[in-house]
Structure formats: C-alpha cells, structure tokens
Amino acid sequence: GDSVTQMEGPVTLSEEAFLTINCTYTATGYPSLFWYVQYPGEGLQLLLKATKADDKGSNKGFEATYRKETTSFHLEKGSVQVSDSAVYFCALNSGGSNYKLTFGKGTLLTVNP
C-alpha cells in the first residue's frame, strides 16, 4: 500500500538558517505529492504540491522537487523565520476511486529568534 516516511522531529533552527525536511514515499502508479503545514491550534493548510516527476512546487519561500528516481519530495527553505514554526506533513495521492491522501506523521519545526 501507499506510505509516506518523514524525518522525525522535532527540528529546532535559528532564524535565517537553511531548512530541509526529508520525505520519501512508496506508492503504486504515479502519485501526486503534497506538503501541508499546521500552525499551532489550527487545521492543516496546503503549502505546495507537485503532480509529476521533476515538477517543483513552491510557495512562501518553500520548495520541493518530485524525484521519481529516489521516491522523494524533500521540503527546503533557504532562510527560515520564527513565523515558520509549525508542524509540516508530507502526503501523497495515488489516485483511484476515492482520492484519499496518505500522510506522513509530521515534523515539528521550531525556529528561534
């Protein structure tokens, strides 16, 4: 079945540091890949997505590239801010009749001033 593996957190960085959160997946077919962000006390928000191999999703300074050869979709940001502190979820959708998303367990990021 489909599965998503994210790096375990928590991740603690100083402001302006470089961020990488690793995500690898197992899926049948050609899935679409997503990163969601959850700020404290809120629901999840779509951060970025990529629907085919070599696509790069980007939003708010975050980027992730769909790498089919390594089955990966790592999230990166060149300079994090305190306001980026949140839980980040990697997810995939491999299609089918119901379009369920399969989520990773989430990675807590804390950015200190």
Added chain:
Amino acid sequence: DVKVTQSSRYLVKRTGEKVFLECVQDMDHENMFWYRQDPGLGLRLIYFSYDVKMKEKGDIPEGYSVSREKKERFSLILESASTNQTSMYLCASSLFVGTGTGYTFGSGTRLTVV
C-alpha cells in the same frame, strides 16, 4: 474565501455520551473526510464520503459512524464516547477530479472525553 467549517473548536463530553461533530464546506466538493490527529501517530483516516449518502470506512472506523445527507455537510458520530477517543478531529474536503487535488481542512475540533 472558500471554507471548511467545523462547528466547535473545543468540546468536553462524558464517557458514554453520544457525540456529534459537524463539518460544513462551501466549495461544492464531492469528497469529504474525517481524520483524527494524535501525537506520534499523525493523521489517521476514520471515514470518508465521495457523494451524498455514500460513505467508506477509513483506517480506524471502530466506535465511529458518519452521516452525509447533504453535499455540503458531513457529520462524525461517536456512538458512545470513551476516553480513548480524546483527540483532535479534522474534517477535510476535496474535488473529485484526479490525483492532483489536495484537501481543504477545517480548523479542527479538540474533543476531551472525561
């Protein structure tokens, strides 16, 4: 701005009570989902619905049921609440248009069963 609205942000219920969690979306989405979120376990799918009056079990349906009488509303029912159902509950919706479609989530309901 399109929205998924969950009726309560916080709920406290007693063991054995029947609990209703309501979710409404204004995007005319076909699919709706209920997840629970627990520390260390991530998001786990309870039930989903791909059309009015249609439902399918997710990964952890035991102790829950759902109702979808109208396209915009998807209710999660805890038939007899237990303390192990204390959790954050998240509702989501999506279009029925292929694998590139992500979800829109509500803000969540934090349920405590005492």
